[in-house]
Amino acid sequence: xxxxxxxxxxxxxxxxxxxxxxxxxxxxxxxxxxxxxxxxxxxxxxxxxxxxxxxxxxxxxxxxxxxxxxxxxxxxxxxxxxxxxxxxxxxxxxxxxxxxxxxxxxxxxxxxxxxxxxxxxxxxxxxxxxxxxxxxxxxxxxxxxxxxxxxxxxxxxxxxxxxxxxxxxxxxxxxxxxxx
Amino acid sequence: xxxxxxxxxxxxxxxxxxxxxxxxxxxxxxxxxxxxxxxxxxxxxxxxxxxxxxxxxxxxxxxxxxxxxxxxxxxxxxxxxx
Numbered sequence: 283x284x285x286x287x288x289x290x291x292x293x294x295x296x297x298x299x300x301x302x303x304x305x306x307x308x309x310x311x312x313x314x315x316x317x318x319x320x321x322x323x324x325x326x327x328x329x330x331x332x333x334x335x336x337x338x339x340x341x342x343x344x345x346x347x348x349x350x351x352x353x354x355x356x357x358x359x360x361x362x363x364x365x366x367x368x369x370x371x372x373x374x375x376x377x378x379x380x381x382x383x384x385x386x387x388x389x390x391x392x393x394x395x396x397x398x399x400x401x402x403x404x405x406x407x408x409x410x411x412x413x414x415x416x417x418x419x420x421x422x423x424x425x426x427x428x429x430x431x432x433x434x435x436x437x438x439x440x441x442x443x444x445x446x447x448x449x450x451x452x453x454x455x456x457x458x459x460x461x462x
Numbered sequence: 463x464x465x466x467x468x469x470x471x472x473x474x475x476x477x478x479x480x481x482x483x484x485x486x487x488x489x490x491x492x493x494x495x496x497x498x499x500x501x502x503x504x505x506x507x508x509x510x511x512x513x514x515x516x517x518x519x520x521x522x523x524x525x526x527x528x529x530x531x532x533x534x535x536x537x538x539x540x541x542x543x544x
Contacts, residue, residue, distance in 0.1 A: 300524050308502045315499050327494035331501065340504055342521040347505035371512035378519045410523050419522045 300341040305329035307348050346370075349385060351392075352441035367436030375420065376428040379410040389443045394435060396445035404433055 309325040320328075332341065346358040355364050358381070362370045365384070366377055373381070383406035384392055394400040408429055415425040495501075509517060 300521075304502070312498055312500065314497045320497060321494075323490075323494040324497040327491050328498060328502075330491055331495055336504075338521055338525065339517070342517055342524060343507060343509070344502070344505055345524070346517060346520060347507060370516060371510055373516055375519055378516050379523065382520060382523050414519065414522055417522050417525075419519065 300338060300345060301329050301332045303345050304332050304336070304341050307345075349381070351384070352443075354441065363436075364439050364441070365436060366434070367438070374428070374431065375414065375424070376407065376411065376431040379414070379428070380407045380433060382410050383407040390446045393442035393445055394433070395442065400433065407433065 305325055305328050309320050309328050312320055312324075312328075314320055314324070336344070348356065349358045349361050350356040351361050351365055355361055359370050362368055362373055362377070362381065365381070366373065368377065380403070383403060387403070387406065390396075391399055391402055394403055411420065411425055411428050414420045415422065420428065
């Protein structure tokens with residue numbers, strides 16, 4: 283696997299997607315001096331401020347620190363432990379792509395036990411992996427190995443959003459889905 | 463000489479035409495930013511090389527193709543990368 287953006291001195295432009303995420307997170311979290319939600323102009327200014335002051339690496343670090351699944355679990359360490367049953371530092375590239383894919387999905391698509399969501403999530407993960415190959419981070423062989431790896435979720439994770447249209451019947455967590 | 467003297471106000475006017483809109487945009491930006499009482503702070507997170515590597519994968523997935531670029535000074539391999 284090729285080293286990517288690795289050296290500490292290396293800084294890239296923030297990137298519009300990362301800036302949008304940071305602006306959205308911090309903008310909706312902040313309140314103005316009177317305690318009201320920020321105006322649209324302040325959101326735009328915050329986005330410009332991020333593009334001026336934070337590098338892409340800093341924005342990505344911030345996004346990972348804010349990553350959440352459900353209302354109770356925040357931060358990529360807790361998320362990867364709860365959702366995948368592994369430490370963040372031990373995740374494979376396929377697992378990182380899976381987290382990124384889940385992070386992007388609307389709520390109704392996140393629960394892999396609902397309908398065809400598991401296949402949908404796999405499709406999104408695979409698309410992310412192909413993006414990595416296009417960015418020359420993965421070789422063709424590494425991509426193929428990552429595409430073959432199964433989607434395995436921690437069996438104890440029970441914070442999935444309810445399936446659309448389903449009535450809440452039980453507090454019992456569903457069986458952990460595994461797609462091979 | 464007279465011609466050069468006549469050019470001076472024109473150049474000043476052109477300079478103002480260029481600078482004033484930029485200054486106005488900057489003022490608008492600062493005015494809007496002043497609504498944010500506390501600017502974001504970076505998370506205090508000392509990453510291990512393994513964590514950093516995964517962060518870089520994440521970053522590569524988040525950047526669109528046009529936003530990726532290589533380091534002109536040549537970063538060299540970071541610790542922990544193969």
